Amino acid sequence: GDSVTQMEGPVTLSEEAFLTINCTYTATGYPSLFWYVQYPGEGLQLLLKATKADDKGSNKGFEATYRKETTSFHLEKGSVQVSDSAVYFCALSSGGYQKVTFGTGTKLQVIP
Amino acid sequence: ETGVTQTPRHLVMGMTNKKSLKCEQHLGHNAMYWYKQSAKKPLELMFVYNFKEQTENNSVPSRFSPECPNSSHLFLHLHTLQPEDSALYLCASSQEGTSASYEQYFGPGTRLTVT
Numbered sequence: 001g002d003s004v005t006q007m008e009g010p011v012t013l014s015e016e017a018f019l020t021i022n023c024t025y026t027a028t029g030y031p032s033l034f035w036y037v038q039y040p041g042e043g044l045q046l047l048l049k050a051t052k053a054d055d056k057g058s059n060k061g062f063e064a065t066y067r068k069e070t071t072s073f074h075l076e077k078g079s080v081q082v083s084d085s086a087v088y089f090c091a092l093s094s095g096g097y098q099k100v101t102f103g104t105g106t107k108l109q110v111i112p
Numbered sequence: 113e114t115g116v117t118q119t120p121r122h123l124v125m126g127m128t129n130k131k132s133l134k135c136e137q138h139l140g141h142n143a144m145y146w147y148k149q150s151a152k153k154p155l156e157l158m159f160v161y162n163f164k165e166q167t168e169n170n171s172v173p174s175r176f177s178p179e180c181p182n183s184s185h186l187f188l189h190l191h192t193l194q195p196e197d198s199a200l201y202l203c204a205s206s207q208e209g210t211s212a213s214y215e216q217y218f219g220p221g222t223r224l225t226v227t
Contacts, residue, residue, distance in 0.1 A: 041220065043116070043219045044155075044216075045218065102155040
């Protein structure tokens with residue numbers, strides 16, 4: 001079945017550091033890929049998405065490129081802020097409708 | 113209000129209690145979901161309703177009972193829960209049948225503690 005693997009956290013970075021959170025997936029067909037973010041005390045919010053190979057999703061300075069050859073969708077940001085501290089979830093949707101498979105989440109902590 | 117709202121935000125209940133979680137979406141969506149979020153585990157999809165009809169039930173124990181009276185409201189009725197049911201319960205919605213079909217919008221969740 002479909003699965004998503006993302007790097008274990010927590011990830012601790014200083015403000016303005018470069019961020020990479022790795023995500024790889026296994027899926028049948030051609031899935032859509034997503035990054036969701038969960039701030040403390042809140043539900044998940046869609047951060048960005050990509051629906052086909054080589055697409056780049058971007059939002060709020062975050063980017064991720066759909067790499068079919070490596071089945072990856074790594075999240076990057078050039079300069080993190082304290083306000084980016086949250087849990088980040090990689091997810092995919094393929095095959096049957098409404099089915100979204102989530103990774104276990106990676107907690108990011110940015111210190112001033 | 114906008115988006116997806118959930119009440120209560122926190123709930124503590126004994127194993128013999130009966131309680132209900134409520135979710136309401138103000139986005140005009142036609143599909144709603146219940147997820148369970150436990151520490152260090154992937155989100156677990158529990159139930160899916162599409163056009164008020166239940167289309168998915170991922171082997172959830174019968175002590176969890178969903179109800180979807182209309183496309184804007186979703187309930188999760190709880191009875192005789194176990195301590196391992198303690199978790200954050202998230203509601204989500206989406207608009208099926210469009211190019212944005214797989215974009216789900218989440219509520220803030222209900223933090224449930226079973227004592």
